[in-house]
Amino acid sequence: MDMPGDQSVAAKAAWPLIWPRKLNQIPKEVFVSPGLFEAELKTIFHGDIWHPVAHAAELPNPGDFKTFSLGRTPLLITRGADGKINVLVNSCTHRGTQVEMCAAGNRKEFECPYHRWAFEISGELIGCPGMSEFSPDFDKSRYGLARLRSAEFLGVVFATMGDNTPALAQWLGEDMIRAMKVILGDGRLKLLGYQKVRYQVNWKAYNDNDGYHAGLLHTAFRLLNWQGGKGAQFMTENGHMSIMAELQPLRNVGFLKDPSLITFKGQDPAKRASVLELFPIGVMVKHLDTINIRFAIAHSHDCTEVHYAYFAHQDDDEEMLRHRTRQASNLLGPCGMISMEDASIFQRIHIGSFSPGVAEFQKGVKDPYALPVDVAQNDETGQLPKWEYYRRLMNFQRAEI
Numbered sequence: 557m558d559m560p561g562d563q564s565v566a567a568k569a570a571w572p573l574i575w576p577r578k579l580n581q582i583p584k585e586v587f588v589s590p591g592l593f594e595a596e597l598k599t600i601f602h603g604d605i606w607h608p609v610a611h612a613a614e615l616p617n618p619g620d621f622k623t624f625s626l627g628r629t630p631l632l633i634t635r636g637a638d639g640k641i642n643v644l645v646n647s648c649t650h651r652g653t654q655v656e657m658c659a660a661g662n663r664k665e666f667e668c669p670y671h672r673w674a675f676e677i678s679g680e681l682i683g684c685p686g687m688s689e690f691s692p693d694f695d696k697s698r699y700g701l702a703r704l705r706s707a708e709f710l711g712v713v714f715a716t717m718g719d720n721t722p723a724l725a726q727w728l729g730e731d732m733i734r735a736m737k738v739i740l741g742d743g744r745l746k747l748l749g750y751q752k753v754r755y756q757v758n759w760k761a762y763n764d765n766d767g768y769h770a771g772l773l774h775t776a777f778r779l780l781n782w783q784g785g786k787g788a789q790f791m792t793e794n795g796h797m798s799i800m801a802e803l804q805p806l807r808n809v810g811f812l813k814d815p816s817l818i819t820f821k822g823q824d825p826a827k828r829a830s831v832l833e834l835f836p837i838g839v840m841v842k843h844l845d846t847i848n849i850r851f852a853i854a855h856s857h858d859c860t861e862v863h864y865a866y867f868a869h870q871d872d873d874e875e876m877l878r879h880r881t882r883q884a885s886n887l888l889g890p891c892g893m894i895s896m897e898d899a900s901i902f903q904r905i906h907i908g909s910f911s912p913g914v915a916e917f918q919k920g921v922k923d924p925y926a927l928p929v930d931v932a933q934n935d936e937t938g939q940l941p942k943w944e945y946y947r948r949l950m951n952f953q954r955a956e957i
């Protein structure tokens with residue numbers, strides 16, 4: 557991806573904002589500015605970046621579909637009769653009406669309600685009422701639903717609206733490919749279900765998920781002995797990061813009548829937990845036996861919608877399926893025992909950010925003028941390379957002093 561240097565940024569800056577000189581300070585204005593969000597739509601959500609939009613296990617059969625959004629662009633993701641997944645724009649090629657309203661389902665074809673143009677599951681236009689009276693140059697084959705470039709890895713479907721997005725493997729990089737394998741295994745998954753929520757927060761605050769807060773904000777997270785576990789963080793220059801940790805669930809838990817909720821039944825002897833954050837807001841998590849992909853939509857500067865999708869492995873037996881379902885629905889997500897406080901903090905970050913000044917990162921900072929090299933599991937410095945990538949992408953110039 558083209559990354560212009562600081563010298564050229566003044567003329568090109570997407571939004572008039574001077575960035576602090578220290579790398580561990582983030583101007584709070586970036587969390588609350590509606591105008592900045594419009595610039596982010598162009599540069600990030602519709603730019604040369606891959607966005608996870610689905611997992612193949614959400615669409616196991618021909619005719620299956622789900623609706624989603626990339627920024628404000630509505631998507632219709634389908635599995636065609638040929639078994640291939642299509643990432644289409646959910647906008648009729650006639651007058652632009654949203655074609656499909658349901659969150660998910662199975663159809664033989666899509667019919668736009670306005671003038672009843674009909675589309676194949678794979679997006680081609682089948683026919684239109686009154687077509688013999690259309691303009692003489694009307695060519696049906698040119699009116700299929702618009703299609704985004706897409707690519708798949710371990711069943712995760714990525715899409716991009718950019719013209720110069722690099723190959724998916726290059727964009728992910730080796731560390732993130734490894735992290736995806738830890739979380740998803742061979743990628744042959746089975747969908748267990750969803751929790752869906754809208755947070756009143758900017759997408760950048762939603763995704764500022766650091767290893768520092770886990771055992772401090774989330775009281776029940778202490779059941780997993782996060783702070784006592786071993787682990788490390790890995791970051792890439794293009795804004796991705798992963799935390800790999802060893803969880804050691806406590807044995808005698810006073811308030812938890814049934815400790816089987818936090819047992820580990822999988823094959824990984826390290827009982828590892830892995831959190832993967834792909835720039836800008838793609839998140840995958842494995843805690844104990846919970847496998848979770850968080851498909852997020854940045855609706856506006858103050859609204860981020862997250863679809864927490866939970867999965868099992870296709871080869872799981874009935875007992876493992878029950879265990880994963882129970883653990884997923886009780887432990888993680890917006891109402892999960894170990895993470896429910898996030899929603900409240902997101903809203904309070906949003907309220908607090910309507911004030912001058914900067915958000916500070918301190919835990920793990922050795923040099924405020926340089927990016928971190930070694931980051932411990934419970935440091936917050938793992939977020940800083942992502943912020944630096946964001947700053948450069950948006951062409952914000954650093955203050956001189």
Ligand code: FES
Nearest residue numbers: 648650651668671
């Ligand atoms: S807008 Fe879809 S058929 Fe007219």
Ligand SMILES: [Fe+2]
Nearest residue numbers: 770774895898
């Ligand atoms: Fe959290």
